[in-house]
């Protein structure tokens with residue numbers, strides 16, 4: 001009966017005072033719409049950027065097998081020196097011959113040593129910038145222990161790849177090192193430190209040998225690369241006296257998220273899967289099955305998953321989100337003032353009612369509960385209204401301003417946004433009603449009632 | 453008989469200057485109907501608000517039902533209002549968005565438990581059986597005041613305090629309200645009615661007259677049931693009913 005009375009009281013109060021309720025709902029809704037629109041845009045844009053980065057960034061690193069290669073000669077065991085610490089440049093093309101060859105988006109070799117550059121120590125990195133390579137036909141038919149055969153179309157012809165496709169987010173001022181392989185790409189920090197710019201020349205010394213390189217461009221990456229110097233792989237091999245060798249290879253491969261089979265395979269090792277499971281695992285583009293196939297293709301290599309790009313991506317997206325959040329916070333602050341004002345007016349207008357309730361023997365708790373609930377309900381409806389309003393606005397903005405055709409966020413993210421918006425809306429309305437509420441209940445009932 | 457209300461040198465100053473009540477001592481017995489009369493600004497409302505625990509005196513003591521309510525905390529004053537008094541004002545304060553019966557139920561809700569049947573019965577007793585579901589805006593002034601009276605009595609308070617209950621009503625409505633008061637008085641309720649209308653005042657058991665915050669002394673024969681009232685200065689007027 002008490003709950004029923006309270007419900008009736010709330011419903012009537014909200015319904016019979018439509019103008020005041022509408023004003024509060026609208027003011028909360030506009031604040032909520034702002035939050036919802038910003039969150040939707042922030043998540044959507046960062047998601048978009050993340051997707052872009054993810055499809056081009058490296059996610060697999062190949063290095064020489066780390067355990068020393070043991071060679072038996074005449075019953076004696078030798079640990080092969082130097083040679084085993086490198087991969088062969090000629091093996092790179094094999095990456096495009098594995099079962100999942102079509103999912104290999106880009107790769108680049110690296111060969112790095114510390115050098116002297118204009119009297120400063122820095123890492124010189126030899127790599128491919130934009131290399132055109134010829135892909136061999138490779139194996140077309142894969143036969144499995146389970147008896148199943150799978151055919152893969154050859155990824156025939158030419159393939160252009162290198163750092164330019166691997167590190168899409170790098171900002172190069174000037175140009176990449178061209179086809180001719182002449183010149184260097186200088187990390188912007190390093191360039192600043194040694195006081196050189198585009199169009200200049202740098203002197204690089206390695207083990208007594210000095211070579212002059214023209215500066216083609218300066219690069220900003222947001223990471224340690226800004227302290228490094230990039231040259232064509234051939235130049236590095238010449239300088240270091242390591243023809244045909246590379247230290248490591250970074251690969252960008254399109255992968256599918258791990259499922260239970262992929263997780264089991266990484267835990268117990270693919271060799272212990274049943275033949276059927278192995279076949280399924282091998283023929284799914286899991287990160288680990290692609291890694292497995294790389295190690296098959298280049299036997300003296302060790303491949304592993306890396307998060308290098310995710311980190312760069314994370315930092316960038318983090319900044320982007322932060323910017324969005326700060327904007328939302330500021331806008332929200334302004335909007336909450338509006339809500340406060342609306343709540344204050346509404347409650348001020350009802351101070352006579354509050355005085356009457358007090359005179360009738362209602363205690364502060366009963367009155368507060370009533371008005372805070374009323375505020376909360378208005379806030380909730382404002383929040384729902386604002387959420388959808390904001391979503392619609394974000395869609396419109398995405399289509400008009402960012403020319404993004406599709407606008408869809410995962411349901412879980414939408415849930416997060418709806419939840420955040422509602423919590424903020426209800427919180428705003430409740431907090432907004434709290435202060436004027438307290439003022440009103442503090443007032444002596446006779447004084448409150450007398451007031452017009 | 454134990455007095456229900458007993459005040460001793462009750463004073464109220466506003467802003468340290470205006471002396472709205474000046475050392476008022478009085479006593480009111482259970483079942484009595486007392487009229488508080490006096491010119492405008494003589495302190496009638498102030499006295500009533502004190503007894504309702506809506507306002508605090510500057511000095512003096514005020515016992516209601518055996519307890520000094522001046523010592524009450526804010527919380528206790530709220531509980532006191534809820535449990536001991538029924539209030540009727542000159543302006544018929546009702547919650548505008550609630551119907552007549554809901555307005556009565558609201559007082560039940562603050563007190564303990566809303567009971568629709570009981571609320572409807574109370575409205576029937578003040579002649580509003582047909583207007584149970586009307587909003588205040590749909591009722592005449594007299595009808596609104598009758599809702600207020602039903603609300604004031606719904607929780608069976610020890611005292612009913614009315615501040616110029618007919619001040620805003622025409623003669624016909626005044627008549628109706630006074631009939632209800634007589635009825636309630638016969639049923640044994642204690643009534644304290646503020647008025648400046650002698651016609652209303654004369655219907656009470658006795659009159660307490662205020663002038664500039666002071667009780668006007670009247671020397672007169674005491675009625676039997678006021679024997680114990682040692683220092684109350686009041687006029688028993690039942691016999692002098694006019695015409």
Ligand SMILES: Nc1ncnc2c1ncn2[C@@H]1O[C@H](COP(=O)(O)OP(=O)(O)O)[C@@H](O)[C@H]1O
Pocket residue numbers: 466467470471472490491492493494495496497498499
């Ligand atoms: N809140 C207040 N502040 C200052 N003075 C007040 C206040 N309430 C009443 N008064 C003053 O106290 C005196 C008594 O007022 P009141 O009790 O309302 O008189 P009555 O009800 O007899 O007309 C008047 O002079 C009035 O101006």
Ligand SMILES: [Mg+2]
Pocket residue numbers: 496497498
């Ligand atoms: Mg008055």
